[in-house]
Amino acid sequence: MYSPQKLHPISYVTGIIEAIKQNIVLIIIFFVFNIRDFDYTNIYAYIFPGIITIFFLFSFIAQVLKVYNTRYWIENDHFILATGIFTKERKELNIRRIQTLDTSQGIVNQIVGGVNLQIKTPSDGLELDTVSKKQSDFIQKTIKEKQSELSFEHNQTDNQADNQADIQLENQNEVSDIVTNIQSKPQSVSLYKLNFKELLLMALTSGAIGVAFATLSPIIGGLSDVIPWHWFTDEFLQISQAISVIVLLTISVIILISYIVGTLIVIIRNFNYTVIKNGNQLNIKYGLFNVKSITVPTDRVQAVVEKQSFLRKLFGYTSLHFVITSDMDGLDGDDVTLNGNVMILPFIKREKAYEIIAGLMPNMKFEDAKEGMPWSGFHRYFWQPSVVLIIIAAIINHFWQPWVFLIAGILILLLIIRSYLVIKYSGLKINEDELVVRNVTLFGFKNSYFKQDKILGMEVRRNPFLIKSDLANFNFIIAKAAGNEAIGLKFNPKQHVDMLQSWYLRGDHHQ
């Protein structure tokens, strides 16, 4: 570890995938538009694929050289990653500041035993793509050892928890006990495990049907020439001759398939979801093909957000998320901690969720919001989109179909129902230095709990109409990932907003 190390050879395979990803647009253009009537005898027809191949080769060679040139090692108290072909890049992370070591393992990596390791400090991080599983365990072990060594030297207690690890939970977290024995060793507690029954129920109520539909429909559209539609329609023709029935049946079959696919996607993604508390860090591990292991430091939590869809409310289940900060961006699109919204408990009975979370965040109270908003805001939630809908419907109606008004009418009705729900069920409550805001979103309820000292700023918006009816919109800005999240409510009584403002400004300075 103290001498420069190379990446795992599998990284070259990842390099190919990366190169394909970079040229995906060109490749798709080629396959979709050119392959069908490709003239193999015409020499000029090879120009375009030739260009694509050259591009591809360039980026592939660049990737290979990059992987080949990448080295990492530990020097004094820094973890160093050096990479780059022409412009050398060198990143040094202070080991004492390293907060999380996240791994993710795609399906290729699972077969060959590779791991994508991300090392993060509060401000920056680096990614080792890909190292072998053994190497990754070794790196983690070494960093932890080094950390405890350093914190021992400096008599620091800040990072204590970082240095702690548990042997049973994951062998990757083994720590030489010589140093750690001296410090008090927090136990790692298994907080939550998603069993299969719950996972199934979660997948069935997940609303992933939309995602599946969105992914499936372009595929179906793209393959519509290939799909033997007449088999399909012939089957239905035996049931009914009416076109409308056939169309309805086809749509319902597509929706059914989307539902099944969506359910499967959710099951695969959240398979074996485990949450382990480890000092002041949470260790979350999930996934069937792409196994992810992420670490969330609970002391960086800016807000706790409960999201509960309407459907899950019927069953009494809910999900809890943490809003956390991170200052780096763009390591990896799949990184769940980077967008700042980390799911902690994906599917759990509400009371049990709050039991667990109260143990995790002992300084927060998690009181329920006082529900109910003034009725003078009722029509404001839906009239603007309704007008827009009617105008669009009128335009379409003029040029094309008369029944769009029916669709517009249904949408407006839904908007009105939603406004009713918003008025009835959103609200807020202040409890000393904690605020809870309950929003009704498009598909469910969202409770956000946060402390006054986590607020970055406040925004109040009004316009003459709102002033006339003595209403105001407010937003509190909370840090989230490298950006922010606005949490607020629309159409509040002005006094409430004034009260919130003075609550925010009153703040005891925690010095």
Place this chain on the structure above:
Amino acid sequence: MENDQLLKKSPIQAKKYYYLVEGLEFIVNLIVTIVLIFLWSHFHWWHFLIYIFIGLLILDLLYALIGPWLKYNYTYYRVNKDYIEIKRDFFFKKQEIVKFERTQFIEQKYNPMLKKLSLVKLSLVTAGHHVIFPLMHTEDAETFESTTFDYLRGADFDV
């Protein structure tokens, strides 16, 4: 500072600056529209387009005339003991409040024109967002900076 409690407008030079910028933008748009109209007549585009071009140009002219005035007259800021407040007070009223203790850094931006008018674009950056002040006088900006940093000096806020 006794006038801390008052809402402040940008200094009067700001109006001049806004008009200058809007005027320049209008000239650019005018040139673009003229080119478009030339293309329209040259290539015999759809006849109705001319009304759209002219309509857009008139809107732009109106905006160039009224926009700066609104911007100048309806934007306020206030620096209080431990927080700042920025208000846009025309039709869509927006009030932003940020406490000093959240400050990560303060950014000053200026260009030659602003420098000549001794104005500065100041924005306060926190861990997650930034608030942009209305154009400020350079001296005000400096006072503001020093008060903020005085406030922050020795403090240990978790921003």
